Amino acid sequence: MDKLIVRGGRALDGSVRISGAKNAVLPIMAAALLTDQPLTVRGVPALSDVRTLGAVLSELGVEVGPVEDGTLRLESAGEIGHEAGWDFVRKMRGSVCVLGPLLARLGQARVSLPGGCVFGVRPIDVHLKGFEALGARVRIDHGYIVAEAPSSGLRGSEVFLGTAFGSSVTGTMNVMMAATLARGTTVIQGAACEPEVIDLGRCLQAMGAQIDGLGSPRLEISGVERLGGAEHTVLPDRIEAGTYLVAGAITGGRVRVTGCRPGDLSSLVDRLKQAGFAIERGDDWLEVQPKHFGFRPSPTDCTTQPFPGLPTDLQAQWMALMCRATGVSLITERIYPDRYMHLPELVRMGARIRRQEALAVVEGTERLSGAHVTASDLRASAALVLAALVADGETQVHRVYHIDRGYERIEERLVALGADIERAEDD
Numbered sequence: 551m552d553k554l555i556v557r558g559g560r561a562l563d564g565s566v567r568i569s570g571a572k573n574a575v576l577p578i579m580a581a582a583l584l585t586d587q588p589l590t591v592r593g594v595p596a597l598s599d600v601r602t603l604g605a606v607l608s609e610l611g612v613e614v615g616p617v618e619d620g621t622l623r624l625e626s627a628g629e630i631g632h633e634a635g636w637d638f639v640r641k642m643r644g645s646v647c648v649l650g651p652l653l654a655r656l657g658q659a660r661v662s663l664p665g666g667c668v669f670g671v672r673p674i675d676v677h678l679k680g681f682e683a684l685g686a687r688v689r690i691d692h693g694y695i696v697a698e699a700p701s702s703g704l705r706g707s708e709v710f711l712g713t714a715f716g717s718s719v720t721g722t723m724n725v726m727m728a729a730t731l732a733r734g735t736t737v738i739q740g741a742a743c744e745p746e747v748i749d750l751g752r753c754l755q756a757m758g759a760q761i762d763g764l765g766s767p768r769l770e771i772s773g774v775e776r777l778g779g780a781e782h783t784v785l786p787d788r789i790e791a792g793t794y795l796v797a798g799a800i801t802g803g804r805v806r807v808t809g810c811r812p813g814d815l816s817s818l819v820d821r822l823k824q825a826g827f828a829i830e831r832g833d834d835w836l837e838v839q840p841k842h843f844g845f846r847p848s849p850t851d852c853t854t855q856p857f858p859g860l861p862t863d864l865q866a867q868w869m870a871l872m873c874r875a876t877g878v879s880l881i882t883e884r885i886y887p888d889r890y891m892h893l894p895e896l897v898r899m900g901a902r903i904r905r906q907e908a909l910a911v912v913e914g915t916e917r918l919s920g921a922h923v924t925a926s927d928l929r930a931s932a933a934l935v936l937a938a939l940v941a942d943g944e945t946q947v948h949r950v951y952h953i954d955r956g957y958e959r960i961e962e963r964l965v966a967l968g969a970d971i972e973r974a975e976d977d
């Protein structure tokens with residue numbers, strides 16, 4: 551197991567190119583199960599989640615090529631199995647996205663309940679409700695989701711996929727994929743509008759799927775007999791881009807993220823401006839700069855929300871930034887009220903944070919100090935690295951395998967921006 555050793559105090563300066571989005575590439579890879587023709591995916595990031603899903607798909611019988619120059623070829627021409635076991639599926643959330651395609655293509659699926667970041671309950675009732683609406687029988691059995699389509703196949707229907715906190719991203723993706731091969735028309739109300747859902751939809755359209763309403767909460771999917779192969783380039787990762795912008799901001803440096811889509815980051819840009827940072831933008835880049843040397847952010851509240859609101863996947867990073875603010879900020883986590891595993895670790899570094907249920911009260915401080923901290927999940931790890939960049943002395947972030955799930959070569963990229971950070975084997 552690796553750790554990251556960070557010696558804080560350097561202002562970052564430079565530009566970093568953003569990779570393809572983890573949360574889009576995973577369902578897109580799963581979509582290869584929907585056709586016996588090759589699917590070529592470009593802009594594939596070198597992440598452990600991509601390798602893990604590759605292993606899940608390989609076990610199912612998909613030919614998964616190596617990733618070369620960010621291009622991955624997947625082909626499900628041979629016999630495809632319907633079981634995805636605990637070994638790999640437990641490592642990541644995105645693997646749940648094989649359910650919809652397996653059900654649509656084979657009429658049956660037995661898939662382990664997924665893993666991924668652990669920050670409280672992460673239900674999948676919405677996925678199952680969607681499959682049931684398409685006529686499938688679904689049950690949980692010994693830690694597995696077991697789903698069976700009627701002998702005549704899935705049939706289109708209308709289903710509401712909203713949740714108490716918005717809508718389910720992977721739930722929408724799963725049901726959308728299942729519906730592409732169902733008989734008749736499916737209407738999904740309360741669909742997630744995240745850019746990654748749209749990206750998957752565009753890939754499915756390129757494969758021949760009939761989907762209307764992408765980006766809106768109402769999707770209409772007319773089932774087709776079969777889907778074909780396609781080539782698709784994955785959209786840039788807005789969470790990776792946001793993390794590097796906050797890295798620049800927290801160090802009082804100047805960081806430009808390139809190859810991104812500024813429109814996907816409007817909520818973060820709004821918060822950064824509110825906190826007093828200067829933001830410049832081009833068609834495919836964003837740059838953050840402090841107002842002056844030694845600048846500390848103004849306290850700035852945030853509430854996580856479905857797109858286009860501030861993503862829950864940037865909440866931990868925002869909290870790290872507010873630990874350095876000149877006053878008190880309120881953070882409200884509305885998507886996952888318990889997503890605060892980074893909080894006690896930031897406190898180890900001298901942060902002043904109190905929490906009551908979904909609300910965290912962050913009192914900014916001039917000085918954070920390096921410490922041993924433990925990464926509990928992907929974005930919590932990122933937040934600890936960001937805090938370490940500005941802390942006095944050395945921080946050791948343990949259990950960083952989480953960070954490799956979602957950030958490609960993070961320490962190399964930070965070093966290129968001027969950070970003092972290295973990876974080492976943990977004891």
Ligand SMILES: CC(=O)N[C@H]1[C@@H](OP(=O)(O)OP(=O)(O)OC[C@H]2O[C@@H](n3ccc(=O)[nH]c3=O)[C@H](O)[C@@H]2O)O[C@H](CO)[C@@H](O)[C@@H]1O
Nearest residue numbers: 573643644673674675676677713715717718719720721885
């Ligand atoms: C692989 C992937 O794409 N992961 C992302 C995806 O996770 P994931 O798709 O698992 O998250 P969801 O969008 O499903 O969850 C959003 C909200 O809906 C609730 N809910 C969800 C499903 C369900 O069946 N019932 C239910 O009530 C959840 O408790 C949560 O409050 O979206 C999250 C919210 O943007 C992100 O943090 C994750 O990075």
Ligand SMILES: C=C(OP(=O)(O)O)C(=O)O
Nearest residue numbers: 643644666667863928929
């Ligand atoms: C929560 C995340 O991932 P996952 O859903 O795969 O656990 C994330 O990307 O921040």
